[in-house]
Amino acid sequence: MTDRIPPVLRPEHPSARPLAELVSEFGLEYLGTLGGVDLTGISINSEEVEPGDLYVAVAGARRHGAEFVDRAKERGAVALLTDPAGAELAKDSALPIIVVDSPREALGAISCWVYRTQEEQEDPAKIFGVTGTNGKTSTSYLLAGILRQLGLVTGLSTTAERHIGDLKVVSRLTTPEASEIHGLLARMRESGVRAVALEVSAQALSRHRVDGIVFDVVGFTNLSHDHLDDYADMEEYFWSKLPLFDPDRARRGVVCLDSEPWGQRFADEVRIPFTTISSRPEVEADWRVEVLDEQATHTEFRLTGPEGRSITTRVPLIGWHMAANAGLAIVMLVEAGFDLSAIGQALDDDGGIVAYLPGRTERVSGDRGPAVYVDFGHSPDAFLNTLAAVRRFTPGKVIMLFGADGDRDATKRHDMGRVAAEGSDVLIITDHHPRFEDPASIRKTLLDGARLAEHEPETHEVSPPEAAIRFAVSLAGEGDSILWAGPGHQDYRDIEGVRTPYSARDLAREALREAGW
Ligand SMILES: CC(=O)N[C@H]1[C@@H](OP(=O)(O)OP(=O)(O)OC[C@H]2O[C@@H](n3ccc(=O)[nH]c3=O)[C@H](O)[C@@H]2O)O[C@H](CO)[C@@H](O)[C@@H]1O[C@H](C)C(=O)N[C@@H](C)C(=O)N[C@H](CCC(=O)O)C(=O)O
Numbered sequence: 001m002t003d004r005i006p007p008v009l010r011p012e013h014p015s016a017r018p019l020a021e022l023v024s025e026f027g028l029e030y031l032g033t034l035g036g037v038d039l040t041g042i043s044i045n046s047e048e049v050e051p052g053d054l055y056v057a058v059a060g061a062r063r064h065g066a067e068f069v070d071r072a073k074e075r076g077a078v079a080l081l082t083d084p085a086g087a088e089l090a091k092d093s094a095l096p097i098i099v100v101d102s103p104r105e106a107l108g109a110i111s112c113w114v115y116r117t118q119e120e121q122e123d124p125a126k127i128f129g130v131t132g133t134n135g136k137t138s139t140s141y142l143l144a145g146i147l148r149q150l151g152l153v154t155g156l157s158t159t160a161e162r163h164i165g166d167l168k169v170v171s172r173l174t175t176p177e178a179s180e181i182h183g184l185l186a187r188m189r190e191s192g193v194r195a196v197a198l199e200v201s202a203q204a205l206s207r208h209r210v211d212g213i214v215f216d217v218v219g220f221t222n223l224s225h226d227h228l229d230d231y232a233d234m235e236e237y238f239w240s241k242l243p244l245f246d247p248d249r250a251r252r253g254v255v256c257l258d259s260e261p262w263g264q265r266f267a268d269e270v271r272i273p274f275t276t277i278s279s280r281p282e283v284e285a286d287w288r289v290e291v292l293d294e295q296a297t298h299t300e301f302r303l304t305g306p307e308g309r310s311i312t313t314r315v316p317l318i319g320w321h322m323a324a325n326a327g328l329a330i331v332m333l334v335e336a337g338f339d340l341s342a343i344g345q346a347l348d349d350d351g352g353i354v355a356y357l358p359g360r361t362e363r364v365s366g367d368r369g370p371a372v373y374v375d376f377g378h379s380p381d382a383f384l385n386t387l388a389a390v391r392r393f394t395p396g397k398v399i400m401l402f403g404a405d406g407d408r409d410a411t412k413r414h415d416m417g418r419v420a421a422e423g424s425d426v427l428i429i430t431d432h433h434p435r436f437e438d439p440a441s442i443r444k445t446l447l448d449g450a451r452l453a454e455h456e457p458e459t460h461e462v463s464p465p466e467a468a469i470r471f472a473v474s475l476a477g478e479g480d481s482i483l484w485a486g487p488g489h490q491d492y493r494d495i496e497g498v499r500t501p502y503s504a505r506d507l508a509r510e511a512l513r514e515a516g517w
Pocket residue numbers: 044045046047057058059060061062063064065066068159172173174175176177201202203204207
């Protein structure tokens with residue numbers, strides 16, 4: 001069992017900034033003495049504080065960060081920024097305390113100031129942001145991949161990993177807290193990164209995590225049922241994504257119109273210069289993605305834009321949705337000023353886009369035996385697209401194996417069960433991250449959903465997932481496919497708040513080996 005927390009990347013050579021200067025520039029109220037206090041960093045978590053940090057204590061859902069002020073001080077915090085309740089809790093800390101009404105709302109601008117991330121630079125790195133329900137991680141990886149093919153040093157921040165050039169760390173949140181993300185951007189600048197692709201979740205926008213960042217180009221992938229534990233309904237979820245396209249956050253945008261009605265509605269609301277793209281023939285858009293050839297190793301597509309501009313290339317993944325993601329990435333680059341023919345040439349030189357997306361319809365099986373794909377999909381729409389892609393390369397049975405997240409949007413579970421049942425020949429319901437929920441009751445809801453399908457396939461309930469993948473492999477032969485949806489790249493399962501080491505990719509390979517494949 002482990003509670004291992006992945007590291008946070010921040011500048012190695014931060015320059016100190018006087019606390020008094022921060023207070024006067026932002027006109028902040030404070031308690032205690034500011035003189036002689038210099039800041040070299042900022043953190044929202046006491047366990048990540050480094051010497052010289054401003055510790056920002058926010059009121060969370062469970063605790064108030066100010067409860068951890070002694071720990072932050074022990075680790076080297078030199079000042080505290082908090083709300084009036086936090087200031088009361090931390091009054092005996094002997095640290096200078098800056099008091100604001102909402103520390104979370106102040107965090108972006110102050111982190112930006114501490115790390116100087118928006119200061120004038122001669123030739124600043126381009127910053128790309130991707131939002132939407134599905135495809136954010138994939139589009140961000142594809143952006144970074146193409147940018148590398150264009151010869152740029154890249155930075156990447158996604159649900160799966162964060163990269164600075166060749167340095168990689170595993171992610172915690174999809175979009176880190178503002179203090180972390182500005183530290184990451186500052187470290188990227190130190191490392192000579194020329195272009196950055198950031199995945200931006202709805203939660204990040206609602207919780208001010210990307211405040212203080214001005215994106216050069218932002219992209220919207222699609223919207224479908226997810227996260228209705230955080231948002232009251234689809235309407236509220238829709239509005240949570242739009243702020244990424246606000247004029248104070250982004251210069252230009254690209255809106256994919258594939259998801260109806262949300263794509264067009266998104267385009268109707270955008271208030272920055274933008275262009276549109278679609279991979280659906282019946283939808284009018286400025287740019288079109290047309291899938292020309294689908295192979296087990298890649299999908300070939302043509303991207304056509306205004307004035308007859310066009311390129312044909314390949315994305316090294318299965319499914320039209322990955323062509324849609326790749327098209328979006330390319331148009332975002334064009335909007336940022338990259339020349340389409342130069343992009344086409346760079347991709348041609350390499351035989352298409354070069355990118356490795358961990359746990360996104362990743363084939364983990366070899367040449368013999370059933371094909372096994374491990375995928376991160378955890379919404380009905382993701383299942384629909386991924387199952388369609390897998391079906392295309394499966395002469396035999398499609399076996400779908402999945403579980404659902406505990407303590408996350410429970411309203412999508414029936415639809416997940418139904419869509420999985422409709423797209424598969426054999427359905428195996430198992431566990432995913434139960435968190436603090438009863439795994440058997442999650443499985444029951446999924447099974448109830450599967451029963452709503454027009455036709456129910458052969459269905460099994462197998463727990464735990466280690467047994468479920470072995471069972472799936474025992475049912476599969478040459479020509480069959482197993483799609484294991486949910487775990488993707490992840491290297492743990494969350495069981496009652498404890499991260500248990502676990503890799504679906506390794507478990508699947510082990511099960512195949514045991515079965516003699
Ligand atoms: C619902 C939500 O967003 N919760 C976030 C929130 O937690 P919280 O309000 O419960 O915090 P808390 O535990 O009460 O603690 C309050 C404060 O004390 C601090 N603290 C706490 C303990 C300690 O020892 N020291 C310390 O400093 C915490 O850093 C926090 O600032 O603040 C924490 C600190 O930043 C986040 O880790 C936590 O994200 C949790 C893990 C989470 O699961 N968030 C999800 C909903 C999320 O944001 N997901 C999106 C989208 C994913 C997707 O694309 O599907 C994402 O961007 O990841």
